[in-house]
């Protein structure tokens with residue numbers, strides 16, 4: 001990640017102002033209509049929803065493993081000692097699903113706990129080293145979150161915006177929309193109307209799951225290149 005862009009991304013995470021749908025809606029209610037998550041259609045989309053919603057579980061698993069491995073590599077090269085991925089995972093995320101998700105949410109906000117510090121200290125037998133390990137991990141965690149999950153989620157969002165006739169220009173010119181666009185938005189394609197809300201939910205979720213598998217297997221799409229960081 002480019003340094004300045006990476007810093008900006010982190011600042012947004014820490015302040016919980018990444019443009020998730022709840023934030024988009026707050027900024028532009030006319031355009032976004034509601035806070036509903038576009039990947040599951042069930043809950044409102046916030047940063048914490050992304051952290052806990054099961055649809056992203058595979059991506060989370062992979063990206064957290066990657067962050068742990070990268071941390072392991074860096075502790076060898078920078079701090080000159082070896083850490084086992086598995087012990088580090090338990091020290092950082094705990095053993096239970098609830099604590100795992102809770103810790104993930106805190107890490108997203110750039111926060112580590114005394115408990116994590118204590119647990120990592122058991123592996124490093126020094127407070128200074130434990131703090132360094134946590135700092136390295138947080139860095140890797142954010143980078144992997146950005147590269148593996150946030151980019152993917154942005155692809156879905158871009159597709160959703162296209163479907164809803166929301167252009168980049170419109171996002172900037174708040175609440176000044178042309179009548180023509182409103183009309184376009186009001187008439188739905190005929191097949192969408194026949195489907196119930198539940199069916200639509202299942203459709204979208206299935207589509208997102210397929211995309212997740214593809215994303216994990218092949219990485220980002222060609223079209224992504226225009227948004228890619230240099």
Ligand SMILES: [Zn+2]
Nearest residue numbers: 037039040053
């Ligand atoms: Zn969702």
